[in-house]
Amino acid sequence: MQFIDLVAQQARLREGIDQAITRVLDHGRYIMGPEVAELEAALGEFCGAAHVVSCASGTDALMMALMVHGVGPGDAVFVPTFTFASTAEAVALLGATPVFVDVDAQTFNLDVAKLAQAIASVPNGLRPVGVIPVDLFGLPADYTSIDEVVAPLGMWVIADAAQSFGAARNGASVGSMASMTTTSFFPAKPLGCYGDGGAIIATDPAHVEILKSIRVHGSGTEKYDNVRIGINGRLDTIQAAILLQKLSVFGDEIQARQAVADRYADGLAAAVVVPTTPVGARSTWAQYTIQVDDRAGVIAALQADGVPTAVYYPRPLHQQTAYQGFPIGDGGVEVSETLATSVLSLPMHPYLEPTDQDQVIEAVRRAVSR
Structure with a gap:
C-alpha cells in the first residue's frame, strides 16, 4: 500500500x-x-x-x-x-x-x-x-x-x-x-x-x-x-x-479523494477524531489527518499492519530553530502545540482501492483499542 x-x-x-x-x-x-x-x-x-x-x-x-x-x-x-x-x-x-x-x-x-x-x-x-x-x-x-x-x-x-x-x-x-x-x-x-x-x-x-x-x-x-x-x-x-x-483527470480525482474521505469518516469517526468539513465547503483532501492519543504507539501498530502514515506537522513553526525569534500573536498557540503531538495522516490518493481503505480502517481501530 x-x-x-x-x-x-x-x-x-x-x-x-x-x-x-x-x-x-x-x-x-x-x-x-x-x-x-x-x-x-x-x-x-x-x-x-x-x-x-x-x-x-x-x-x-x-x-x-x-x-x-x-x-x-x-x-x-x-x-x-x-x-x-x-x-x-x-x-x-x-x-x-x-x-x-x-x-x-x-x-x-x-x-x-x-x-x-x-x-x-x-x-x-x-x-x-x-x-x-x-x-x-x-x-x-x-x-x-x-x-x-x-x-x-x-x-x-x-x-x-x-x-x-x-x-x-x-x-x-x-x-x-x-x-x-x-x-x-x-x-x-x-x-x-x-x-x-x-x-x-x-x-x-x-x-x-x-x-x-x-x-x-x-x-x-x-x-x-x-x-x-x-x-x-x-x-x-x-x-x-x-x-x-x-x-484532464483532476476533476475525477477530486471526486475519488472525496469518496475515500467519506469511507474513512464512516469507519473511523467512532474510534478517533476525524477531520471536520464545514457545511458548504469542499476539500481536495491533500491529506486525511486524524487525531489520536499515543501517536507513536499507533504509528508502530499501523506499520506492523502494513499501513504507511505521515505526520504533518510534528513541530509548529514558532518552535522551529529558524523561526523562534519571531513574535507569537496574543491569544497564544496552544491548539497548534497540541495538534503537533496528536495529528496523524493516513494514506490518501484517488487510486486507493476500497479493500486498502478497509485495511486502513480496521488497522486504525485495532491500534487505538490496544
Whole structure:
C-alpha cells in the first residue's frame, strides 16, 4: 500500500504524458513554451479565474505575491504557525516579520478570533499589512470571516492554497476568495507535476502584469531593461505539458479523494477524531489527518499492519530553530502545540482501492483499542 500512489496515476496517463513531453522536445521551447500559456488558460477555466500566472514553485508564488504588495522590513504579516515553513519563509526572506497565529482544532485553519487578537496587539514598531491563511490539508480557510477582520484595517489577504487548488467554500472556488491566491504543483500535491511548480491566481489585471515581470527578473518591455527587482521564477515548459495531462483527470480525482474521505469518516469517526468539513465547503483532501492519543504507539501498530502514515506537522513553526525569534500573536498557540503531538495522516490518493481503505480502517481501530 502506498501513502500517495503516483505510479497508478502515471500508468493511467503515461501515453498522453509521453506524447506531451515529445511535443516539447520536438519544438524545443523549454522556457516559456506554448504549453505554459495553455496551462495558465486551462487552470483559469478549471477554477473560474480570468488570470493565472504560473511560476517555478509554490514558494516562489508566495514570494511573488508578497513582492507585488511591496512587503519589506517593518511589515507584520500574520500566518498560521501550524503549517509548512514556506508561508513564513517567504515573508522573512523579504525582510518582513511573520507573526504566528493559532489554528482551529477542528478544521486546522487559521483561528479568526485569535487573528483579530494578534492584529490588535501587534508588537511596537511593526505595521500590520496582511494575512496569509493556509488552506491546510485541502480545506479552504474561512475567508469571509477573515475579510471582516482585516478589510476595515486596510490589510490585504493572500490565500495560500498550496494544498487546495480545486476546492471550494460557500459556492466560491479556490482562486476567487482573495485578490491573490498561490498554489503549488509539488509532486505530492493533489495536482502535481514531476518536479517543482506553482501558480498565482489574481483578480486584479494590474497585479498580473507585475507578477509576469517579477517572474522574469523584473523584466520590462525591452529585454535588457529590468524595471523592478524580480526573480527567476518561470515554470518549465515540460512541467506545464505534464500538468495539462494531469489536469484532464483532476476533476475525477477530486471526486475519488472525496469518496475515500467519506469511507474513512464512516469507519473511523467512532474510534478517533476525524477531520471536520464545514457545511458548504469542499476539500481536495491533500491529506486525511486524524487525531489520536499515543501517536507513536499507533504509528508502530499501523506499520506492523502494513499501513504507511505521515505526520504533518510534528513541530509548529514558532518552535522551529529558524523561526523562534519571531513574535507569537496574543491569544497564544496552544491548539497548534497540541495538534503537533496528536495529528496523524493516513494514506490518501484517488487510486486507493476500497479493500486498502478497509485495511486502513480496521488497522486504525485495532491500534487505538490496544
